[in-house]
Amino acid sequence: MMLAKHLTLLSVSIAVSILPSTANTTKLYGTKPTESVWQVTIDTPVKCRVEHMILNFGNAMFTSRANKKINLDLELEMQRPMGQIEDVALLSMPAAWMPGESAEYIDRLHFYKQFNGYVDGQTAWSILAVLEDGRFPTFSFREWQNREKRLNVALSPVSFQQSYNEFNSCINRLLKYSFEDIAFTTLHYNKNGDTLNQSSIIKLAQIAEFIRYSPDINLVFFATYTDNHGAKADNQRISERRAEELKDYFVELGLPKDRIGVEAFGERRPIAENESPIGRNKNRRIVISLGRSIT
Template sequence: MLLSLFAAPQTLAGRHYVATPAQSEWQVVVDTPLECRLVHGIPNYGDAQFSSRASKKINLDFELKMRRPMGETRSVNLVSMPARWMPGDVAERITQMQFFKQFDGYVGGQMAWALLSELEIGRFPTFSYRDWVNRDKQIEVSLSAVSFQNSYNQFSACIDNLLPYSFEDISFTVLNFEQGSEELNKPSQQRLTQIAEFVRYSDDIDLVLLATYSDSAQGTEVSQEMSEKRAKRLEEFFLSLGLPPDRIQVESYGQRRPIADNANPIGQAQNRRVVISLGRTII
């Protein structure tokens, strides 16, 4: 059994899946401010994949993508194995988990970071579980640390450049305008810049809904006209980001639907607003 190369004790006959040094390859397949993805092929088994996404929180997911999904839920041992060129080093148990029926194996959060740490020091994280087809067989799947470091450096740099907010953070946003102006106030301008950054790097935004409103400081016609001007300017802004016209919908409500009392400046400032709603394709 191949696991003997890593000096592990044998209890059951079975199969060990691992890339040979010549086969081992790590590749950053996604490198954007929205997502980073690092993939390692495991011959005859599938792929190992680390991914991190734009968010307010640091995050990391690991998936063991199997060509043949688990037919039964299995308890899985995760062990850090020394490479064969590490004489004297011993296997170290990391944790035990479950891989669920009909799903790829998943490891998240701190444990996913632990996998990266083991690979960085040249060890081989190894998943071990009872084969669901042949119950007397053991399946072992190892991540090879060979040729890991350069791609890991690129992956780490990508994570450092992820936007510090997610789609959920900007999918529904209320921005406010300066009085009697088509210009957003300073905080809203900063927020619009964040939305623009996300939209610019996304290929799955399929709807931008812009709904503009005004206060009642001026007459109904003037308020409606200002609302329409504000909507038109924002529409042009999103078109400049590369969105097709048919993905942008504009509604101008003027003085209608106030959310605050128009009798005072604070309420008027709240009513001078645009509501930006984003939709995205769900795969």
């Protein structure tokens, strides 16, 4: 009875606000209040995700990733992708237990042919705010197979709050740097030693932390270099030893050996003159490159 009342109110409100008053022009996809489930499915320092199943339509996935800036996107994973580009009205719809409240316009979007629906930035945050207020964020667009029919896809706020709290806690624990920030990193050693300088130790720890929680990183490549102080053969051995030490470090983190590549160049390929301490410091370096699979 409650579901029927809710569906009626939702359909009527949308029809009044944006649709012509033609019977049987609207089909609603949503989830019964008794079956509404929100679940945090990813909770790591590099990615957070909360998901909601939309009965007979697909899945809504909010995702935030490690980055210098707080970010959010919503992917509306559809069982049947769009057959053509569609204009989409995004509305905030009142629940059945909100008598007298009306539909509110949020934004106008585009869903693209053969792609899932996608929303990011401020609009994605607005959708979460609508859910937290107990209202139904609703995507309304024409059915591409039947231009006389309009589809309304609603996210339910029922059982949302607890998972949303967990999702926010995950976002607060995200690393404050992204894959792009560490994908190509140069480290430097202290003079006359095998220890990295302080800033390089911090960078290496960041790379290790990111890799620990990122199974999609499929390659870590190290290139080690020395300055030309000392015998050339000795510098080559130093370079090789440093490369192997780094390899062992990442193997201990759990990275498979077949995903690690190393090359020791010794004093070859300097990037600065070796006549000055500053130049030699630049040449005593490790370059770490990360490769990532596309998912």
